[in-house]
Amino acid sequence: MLLRPAISYGWEAAKAVTEAREQVAALIGADPREIVWTSGATESDNLAIKGIAHFYKEKGRHLITVKTEHKAVLDSMRHLESEGYEVTYLDVQEDGLINLD
Structure with a gap:
């Protein structure tokens, strides 16, 4: 042995x-x-975004993010678009803030 x-x-x-x-x-x-x-931020972003989107898909399939978001977030959003989700990509102002008006 x-x-x-x-x-x-x-x-x-x-x-x-x-x-x-x-x-x-x-x-x-x-x-x-x-x-x-998870192994890091990219895997965490993917798991959280896709998991929440799939969990709540019966309540709505419209997601909103900003164009300056981390690549992992944007990649997850593009993937969800390929699954039929509607994604709105907001612009940011020069100071990095979102204009809510």
Whole structure:
């Protein structure tokens, strides 16, 4: 039988992730199953935008963003357009603010 002592590091890492998930959930009053780790901002943007759009699609399929948004957000919006969502891209003023008038 071949024993692999390094496997215990995987168990320790999994335990640390589970504990961190529970701590974050407790901190914000969430269920640990609602805490999702991602590899970074792009994956997080995609997950959040597409997830919310699909969850609420029966309430409406019109999304609004700004033309200066992060590329990951704009890419998600373009993808949702290909699924039939209507996306409005707002211009920003020279100071970066949106004119709400």
